[in-house]
Amino acid sequence: MSKVTVIGAGNVGATCANVLAHKDIVKEVVLLDLVGDLAKGKALDTWQQAPIDYYSTHLIGTDNYADTAGSDIVVITAGVPRKPGMSRDDLIATNAKIVNSVTKSIMQYSENPIIIVVSNPLDVMTYAAYKASGLDSSKVFGMAGILDTARYRAFLAEALSVSPKDIQAVLMGGHGDTMVPLPRYTTVSGIPVTELIDDEPLDAIVERTKNGGGELVKLMGTSAWYAPGAAAAQMVEAIVKNENRIFPCCVLLNGEYGMKDIFLGVPVKLGKNGIEQLLELKLNEAEMELLTTSAGHVRAVMDVYDNMSL
Numbered sequence: 001m002s003k004v005t006v007i008g009a010g011n012v013g014a015t016c017a018n019v020l021a022h023k024d025i026v027k028e029v030v031l032l033d034l035v036g037d038l039a040k041g042k043a044l045d046t047w048q049q050a051p052i053d054y055y056s057t058h059l060i061g062t063d064n065y066a067d068t069a070g071s072d073i074v075v076i077t078a079g080v081p082r083k084p085g086m087s088r089d090d091l092i093a094t095n096a097k098i099v100n101s102v103t104k105s106i107m108q109y110s111e112n113p114i115i116i117v118v119s120n121p122l123d124v125m126t127y128a129a130y131k132a133s134g135l136d137s138s139k140v141f142g143m144a145g146i147l148d149t150a151r152y153r154a155f156l157a158e159a160l161s162v163s164p165k166d167i168q169a170v171l172m173g174g175h176g177d178t179m180v181p182l183p184r185y186t187t188v189s190g191i192p193v194t195e196l197i198d199d200e201p202l203d204a205i206v207e208r209t210k211n212g213g214g215e216l217v218k219l220m221g222t223s224a225w226y227a228p229g230a231a232a233a234q235m236v237e238a239i240v241k242n243e244n245r246i247f248p249c250c251v252l253l254n255g256e257y258g259m260k261d262i263f264l265g266v267p268v269k270l271g272k273n274g275i276e277q278l279l280e281l282k283l284n285e286a287e288m289e290l291l292t293t294s295a296g297h298v299r300a301v302m303d304v305y306d307n308m309s310l
Helices: 011-023 036-053 088-109 122-133 145-160 199-210 212-220 226-240 285-308
Strands: 003-007 028-032 058-062 073-076 114-117 140-142 245-254 260-271 274-278
Touching: 003 011, 003 088, 011 028, 011 036, 011 226, 028 036, 036 058, 073 088, 073 226, 088 114, 088 122, 088 285, 114 122, 114 226, 122 140, 122 245, 122 260, 122 285, 140 260, 140 274, 145 199, 145 212, 145 226, 145 245, 145 260, 199 212, 226 245, 226 260, 245 274, 260 285
Parallel strands: 003 028, 003 073, 028 058, 073 114, 114 140
Antiparallel strands: 140 245, 245 260, 260 274
């Protein structure tokens, strides 16, 4: 795989392109934005960074979808970011139209790309891209769980005074306040986290993780970008290198966890074909109840999208 396109040259898209360039794993990254000079400027700035940080990935900024022709992977970050007091669901009408249009434009120039959606509200925007693309569901999925688990692991690392490198975690459900962190599947160098931290501080960390995006919106007046951009780049890396990494991603369920025709965050194996395998964990009753509640919230937003008749 040699060509990756990132749609949207805002904070998240530009960060994703920059992190990808530093990984030095693809020949070319195309950064596309309707504000063409913005994409050209950020791509040029990152290309001028190459001799300093020692990578060969070439970056092109554009406002022309023809420049995306033959993309192996497309990362969609386009859309309006959250403002203070705005929920992810408030974004649906505006961003659904944007994601719909972007996906159709991409498909005009690339035959069978893998599409990674980052736009919010994440679960329903992934659904929108899937419907607009006509691709197999293994090729269209959303970046949510990697970011959410990163926040969870960062908070735990701070609380335990350990390196975030040593913390592994699984998180499921919708991307938002109803997400389902799973302490039972959280370890520090193989040690169950429940042996290292009491229930009360662990519950507080879980709640902080659920509201992780909102916390940053309050602090900065807009959505986060460093961690989301890096998370999307990590997904691209797993695909390009065919690493078969286990990540929580927003995917179409087809009977797994007793659910069908819904995009929800679950652990998957990510490789050269996109979603190589969906992993079905043996959730206990309490965990399953939380996942079902989260799915109900996602389903309601998907229904809103369906009723928009885009």
